[in-house]
Amino acid sequence: MLYNWRMGKITSVKPCAKSDRLNIFVDGEFSFAVSYEVAFKCGIRENVVVSDEDIAVIKDEDECKRAFEAGINYAVKKTITKKQLFDYLIRKGFESTAAEKAVKKAAEYGYADDKKYAFAFVATYGEQRGKRRLENELKAAGVSDDIIAEALQTANESALKNAADKYLRTHAKIDKNKFYNYLLYRGFDYDEIKNVVGAMTDED
Template identity: 30%
Template sequence: MLITRIIKREKSSKYDVFIDGEYAFTCDAETFFMLGIEEGKEITSEQYKYYVNYIEAKEAKNHAFRLLSRKMLTEKQLADKLKLKGFSEEAIGEAVSKAKEYDYVNDENYAKFFVEEKMQSLYSRRRIYYELLKRGVEKEIIEKVLESIYPHEKEVEVIRQIVEKKKNSHREIQKLKKYLYTNGFEIENIEKALNLT
């Protein structure tokens, strides 16, 4: 395999590389010089695979870091977004691993933030639990975070806040019980909150 042509893109630091007369890949200037790519250079198929895998992994990491600079994500959410972008499993694995290494992705921190935020929005423990499960956070992490930040006693307080907002008559109380139960609050906590208000 022979690198037959290299085209530097105008107004960009990217290079299009052609092998045996056909377009092969694009890379940034740093990668271009680091890999020692030059016109007329003979490369093996192993070198070619290495170049392509290296470039894809770097692009996946860069994309992951851009995503994480805008929004906190779980490992699963990050991997899913990278998969949607078309990156290979290997590149995704490397990107997620690097993000974890830098502590840009931390499911426990994500869970803490999420629980705090949703508790303020008057979510039930159960609803938060299932929302975090959907986002790929492990059960053990969810349970640990819920116990430390949002214990059952706090759920009773949240129920009281909801009751105060909606309380008017006996009929309203029954509707409220149903509302609270269907929104994931535990029946014992509902009873405690309603009996103590």
């Protein structure tokens, strides 16, 4: 397939007034803005002839850089998965291609780590939530089944009793249906709940 790319000459490169970027003018008209790093990397300077294809490549390079920087600024604040980082970048308005490249690079640097997230999540919430709920929430975060299975092996086996004890401490009068629902909502299995609730309430 042949393309009729328009050619033009960079006539001016000016610093942006309120950001660390450069405004690029082609044939006397504003064309696009890029970071200093991308401008240097792509050889942008006055009197250089560029095509529409060149400009598209430069703008894509710049968006990938901005997506990576935005992703890192977000990821340093908390442990996240690759899916969570991708979704964040999409919400910020980045194209999916730039978001994917940014996530891949961030993961290589350890800023988006599914396994680290899964183990941290289980360590934080495993005391009061059942394995079923933990599994569902980890899947929603984009964690693979293999990693979930590995992380769930570290879950506290006494989590159900801990959750039940907490409910009993905070409710003077026990409604068994509400007690069941409280524990089911937290992802515990019905049969396990029945045994624990039965023992705690002298249920036959």
